Amino acid sequence: MKRLNKQFYTLGAVEMAQQLLGKTLVRVFDDGTIKHYQITVTEAYCGSEDRACHASKGRTTRTEVMFHGGGKIYVYLIYGMYWMLNVVAGTENNAQAVLICGIDEIKGSGRVGRQLKIDKTFYGEDLEISERIWIEDSDENPDFNAKPRVGVDYAGEWKNKLWRFEVTK
Numbered sequence: 001m002k003r004l005n006k007q008f009y010t011l012g013a014v015e016m017a018q019q020l021l022g023k024t025l026v027r028v029f030d031d032g033t034i035k036h037y038q039i040t041v042t043e044a045y046c047g048s049e050d051r052a053c054h055a056s057k058g059r060t061t062r063t064e065v066m067f068h069g070g071g072k073i074y075v076y077l078i079y080g081m082y083w084m085l086n087v088v089a090g091t092e093n094n095a096q097a098v099l100i101c102g103i104d105e106i107k108g109s110g111r112v113g114r115q116l117k118i119d120k121t122f123y124g125e126d127l128e129i130s131e132r133i134w135i136e137d138s139d140e141n142p143d144f145n146a147k148p149r150v151g152v153d154y155a156g157e158w159k160n161k162l163w164r165f166e167v168t169k
Helices: 013-020 109-115 153-160
Strands: 024-028 034-045 073-078 082-089 096-103 133-136 144-147 164-167
Touching (some): 013 034, 082 109, 096 109, 096 164
Antiparallel strands (some): 024 034, 024 133, 034 096, 034 164, 073 082, 082 096
């Protein structure tokens, strides 16, 4: 299959989150093992106005990569143990990202990060040229459900946005 290109990553986060479903995430591990995973669950985070999005706190060292153009990786650590894998969406200075919450039968963004052995070295990685992680197009065009995002109760009205997308079997 073919890697997704820059044009794909310029989609807004909501559209990109939907379009990533069924795509193939490819990971080359340190020992040379190559594994392919189907993306099954995503969540969209839509810029500075979205109170659930880290960019709502402004441009910081942590969120800098979200202000770059789409196609970069944004990772962050939660609970001191789970690296969360996000794909930056949209155009420069319009901070958006899509959290990868499920691959194959693995559900939960923390579990995804652990399965893929994600760490802080992935921050800012370019999915178009990376030799250790990228996303390929696929022939899959799965049906999906839209639900509220998980773990964002602090975000006021933004917690109710139906921006979590899950492939239906």
